Amino acid sequence: DSGVTQTPKHLITATGQRVTLRCSPRSGDLSVYWYQQSLDQGLQFLIQYYNGEERAKGNILERFSAQQFPDLHSELNLSSLELGDSALYFCASGGGYSPLHFGNGTRLTVT
């Protein structure tokens, strides 16, 4: 058990819809990272938050947004969903002197 909790485990929704993915980092970790894993793109970094503030941005679409709350949990919001957004979305926490630890992911299927 990595200590990183992601919910829900699976999500099935239709094109054009909006979903929210949730992540609770390991106790004591201030950083949260979001990654997208798809068959054709591999593991793509989306965005990082550190103690509530955006720290780094990767290949995140404008239709996607994230935030980190005062209790350090984070949410990734995906809107106007397209078929190509179907993927595994991972959250990780850690950094600094600690390696990143990953949650088990949310599998999003857009139909």
Add this chain to the structure above:
Amino acid sequence: GNSVTQMEGPVTLSEEAFLTINCTYTATGYPSLFWYVQYPGEGLQLLLKATKADDKGSNKGFEATYRKETTSFHLEKGSVQVSDSAVYFCALIFSNAGGTSYGKLTFGQGTILTVHP
């Protein structure tokens, strides 16, 4: 920018065979290097790490040595088991001279390993 290149897969081996998965990197400064493993239907688990040149990371019979001269971090195991079947990812993160890491993990494309009895 930072990048990681892994050997093309998939890799198929018989049980007890020797495993090597090649990984090379391009990075500035003092990257820390990692191998992560993803078992079917699961998330990524840290397998081993090395934070400076000539460090050897090891775990569960797997080893990798941080070679700065060849910018490599090849994963090896002397005798694989069926239970080692998984996807293996090499990754790096930028670190300063003191070992504090910054920013995102950059991953290689992953190597699928299948071990047959």
